[in-house]
Amino acid sequence: MKTIEELIRKLIKNQIDYNVFIKFNSKTVIEKTALTNLIRKAISENYIQKTDNNLLKITKEGREYINKLEGKEIAPKTIQNKKISVNPQNAKLDSKIIAEAYNIKSDFSEELLKIANEINNNAIFDCKDRIDLREIKTITIDGETSKDLDDAISVEKIEDKYKVYVHISDVSHFIDIDSPLDLEAKSRGNSSYLIDKVYNMFPEILSNNTMSLNENEERFALTLIFIIDKEGNILESNILKSLIKSDRRLSYNYAEDIINKKVEEENWLLELINNSLDVKNILYKKRKEGRGIEFDNNDIKIVLNEEGIPIEFYREEKKQSAHIIEELMLLANSEIAKKLKDYDGVIFRYHGLPDEYRFNNFKILAHNKGYELKKLENGGYDIKEFIERVKGKAEENLLTSVLLRSMTPSSYSIVNKSHFGLGLDYYTYFTSPIRRYADLLIHRIVKSVLINKDKEIDLKLKDLCKDSFDKLSILDKTSNKAERNVRQVKAARFMKDRLGDEYFGIISSMSKYGITVEIEGLEIEGFIESHYVGSDYRFYQDMQCVFIEKVKAYELGDRVKIFVASVNVENGKINFSL
Template sequence: MNLEERKKIIMDIMKDKHYTPMKFKELAILLNVKKEDRKDLDFVLSELMDEGKIMLSKRGKYSIPKEQYVEGIFIGNERGFGFVETDSEEEDYFIPESDVNGAFHHDKVLIAVNPTRTGKRKEGRVIKVLSHEITEVVGFFQKNKSFGYVLPDNKKISSDIYVAGKDALGAVQGHKVVVKLTNYGTKDRKPEGKIIEILGHANDPGVDIMSIVKEYDIPAKFPPEVMEQVSGIENEVSEAEKEGRLDIRDWQTVTIDGEEAKDLDDAITLSKDNGIYTLGVHIADVSHYVKENSPLDKEAVKRGTSVYLVDRVIPMLPHKLSNGICSLNQGENRLALSCIMKINEKGTIVDHQVVETLINVDRRMTYTAVNEIVTNKNPEVMAEYSEFVDMFNMMAKLSKILRERRYGRGAIDFDFPECKIKLDEKGYPISIEPYDRNAATKIIEDFMLAANETIAEYFYWQQVPFVYRNHDKPDEDRMKALATFITNLGYSIKISKDEVHPKEIQKLLSKIEGTPEEAMISRITLRSMKRAEYTPECNGHFGLAAKYYTHFTSPIRRYPDLQIHRIIKDCINGRMTEKYKEHYKSILPQITKDCSVFERRADDAERDTEKLKKTEYMRSRIGEEYVGVVSGVTSFGVYVELPNTVEGLVHVSTMADDHYIYDENTYSMTGERTKKTYKLGQVVKIRVEGADKISRTIDFSMLQ
């Protein structure tokens, strides 16, 4: 009998209405456990107590606790209180400062749920810390006479960390450091640690970004065994590697990327004959060079994705691969895995093939240049790329056909203005500008989506283990809350049978296009949805209104794509035996889970570096006045977003002209005396009052 079966027997006994609390010996007799086996019973009871499923009274009797116990992750707050997030519940639990009981940010904890009245926020108190996730903290070193403190960059860690003089590694006042925790502290005692790395002085160029890299525990350097493996990889495709591949080097082939891109992992070909387009999406054959369980592969698994920060890229693969032999550089023979699709004039993919290919890119194009051709018809640019103009125009036409077909089924297109932050040689931000999508970026988006869907559907019906990119339907409560919110702004969405069709979201986004509240409603709508994730199961993609979806097109920078390439190549080369299927079935659940986690880590790090540089940019603009749009209204103030995507807070305490009352139903704030109202989407004039680089926050004041 295994442990879980033994736990169930004990739980069933204690849940029985006739059970009365018993001591250990009484339970042993009831269960007919021999004296020599009672240590096993003690272990099972201890496990159940650790899980909060049973309790031991002061009199030594075991029973089901009257309180409800829940396991979760503790999320700290700089003011001392915290929250506990659980896997099974949407709403988290509030933990008052007096009930944190020494829990550290991101600890796995067991909490007792406090009884609450209906409609009130759920609360709890930490009973036990089950495990610590954070082992190292990045922060600012503050030196005392014989010791020091590290003030954490992560403000969710509410306490500074004591460092004895012998453990300071020579750090001086103002250094940014990495401190390894040796003691997590208690309710009445600070955490302790020893410094293991000095990143540099807080004002040194690049130290601020590296602090974020370290804070998120993103691997920045490749270990020696990885670099040794890379050194043995040739810089050119050999004659032996060309064998057995479809040679399409004579097809007119281009890459289209941003000006600064160096890891070019997708190339495009397009032709048309008898009303049928032949679209080739050719993806770098990274899996040819990165073999499963090799040092390169093990490191790529640990990274999960490349991380694109404001001043640097932390690649998933070393530059010799990502910018070299795996990058589809102009004029170079390259190995590719191609999805070649036959598409009719209605946008239906009527046939396709997936094949290993040998390609040679004719021209490395930029989004700017292609847009100048297909949108602006710039004669100089058209003359420079004269032999490609017809193909680019054909691409624009097919792109529109595919997009309209996708929109026709209800796919949602969130068009947020991303920003481009330019830095000087010292890492200081000199400009922040919105980076808008154009016809060229949409061409690549539409073609990559077509390939991803084609691959996902084909291999789903092959009934082989696979990696899918799923986006689940939104929760009913969140959609109802969104419907209520937009109703107050004069918009509506139709919810039928307690769920919303993506077409309704699409209609809403069409209605708000070009309005002052567009960005704000788009963001709130996006937050109302679930996050896309990788799984071995195919559950569909709500946002794309697609039954089948995967990520096939970026194996240089995303591990799921690399894993998919291996599976595809095993299939098309006849290696997908039962043994291989069982192997993939065994590894994919953990790989997909880890990749989803690493993707979120990269997103968070990218967002934090942007916030950091935006704050630094606005520090030199204190006192300047701008026109912006109200992007959020809360009980403590009004958020305003400027045209360059910088967002700041007008705190209610600075709005001295009146006493403002917050209305949570309409997300608005109204003055009691003046009746002046601030609401989402409203155009306002502000002045920059402050910018705190440590907290990454910007303060505005209202001028109207």
């Protein structure tokens, strides 16, 4: 490579260690010197950066440089380390203030609301160019308060096989490319769920009504039909435009009661749930035998009162009913990705290898707890085997939590790079077009090449995907940051009335500035500044431990007794003392 443009394009595909990058992109001393000088020049122009852990990383200016060369719109920058202050006296405004700080839109213009109402009022659900599946027994399973129902399922047992229908709302039927609502959805990227407030990608009249697969309402869908054997092999799969009617809208809790035989129900529903559970178990077993990493990701639930103040934090084990939907959506997303893998312009979901620095800290923690990771022939580590080994142990939550944090976040990519966490060679997002713009783009591609049998993706749609994927990744990360910020503020409000209270916690991270401790069972973190830990505080990064007066006092993963020392609700900061 001879130009900064070539260098940046190479790094766009991979954020890579500096020494590794030099080694694999230069063969002679002359080439090495030239590449080193090129990197220095790019750094001096602020197009790339060299991070503390020796990674080469593209800057905002670098991306804008490439976008400018290609005439693309500049992706919005996520907010970094912005100080956000909520109103300590009004918890109801937490989500609103944080959403505004992250530029997450709430309201829609009068013009857009008018267009949405016209679409809703003019919607006629007929069988023109569609397969009529209204007679197939169909259900939705979602959260208690969910209103934007993207997906529905039907599962039938045929001898020793299963016929599985995954119905996804046909949002693209109502939203044309470059229409005002399409441009608005593209600018939002996704819906944001900030605990007590949903910031929709589309107006509610569409997201909660016209597009939502509501009970006893006829709706348009794209339906994936699978024939699956008892080993989880896909014998057949087909995608088609359909007209469906959801027979029941179940919550996860009620579906779980059906599974556990706590309620009586109609025979058809009992049969459908049992078939779905069978398929879930079959798919899960097959997936577990593959390369994917399986975390027991129990959720921390936050219960708010009418004033928006948290009254309870608790850990909730993921329900079987939620696993049913998860497995069927994974099945649908991976199958669509496989069907589209040879087309140019498809947006895939990419998940890379763990962050080197954080993963090294995790290995130190595992060592401190008496575990060593087994090495694989390719030089990597058998993370999957490690998770199985610690399952059920007292330190499982700590180890898997720190391991999870070492993983790089997933993102969108116009080039298929596989999904490390799921262990899949091909993966995309197809199942949530009401709340993710990327899924809507995939729906349009599916209609074009899989249903209409076009030889290639339309050039306009292809360009839209190529221009959007990076921006959509940033908007996705922004939503996640906002959600974490809301959770931090709610945690601070929860701890505000518990000053001086005693808890046991786990040291989840350490630095020269102090120690971060996570309260057991709550996933609420607080910080202990170094001078409060002890005199002559010394942090040793290579061992992830702290010495006080030349004696090892604390190490990553230690269980410690802490007290709530101070709380700043405005910025969601909690301080502990030992």
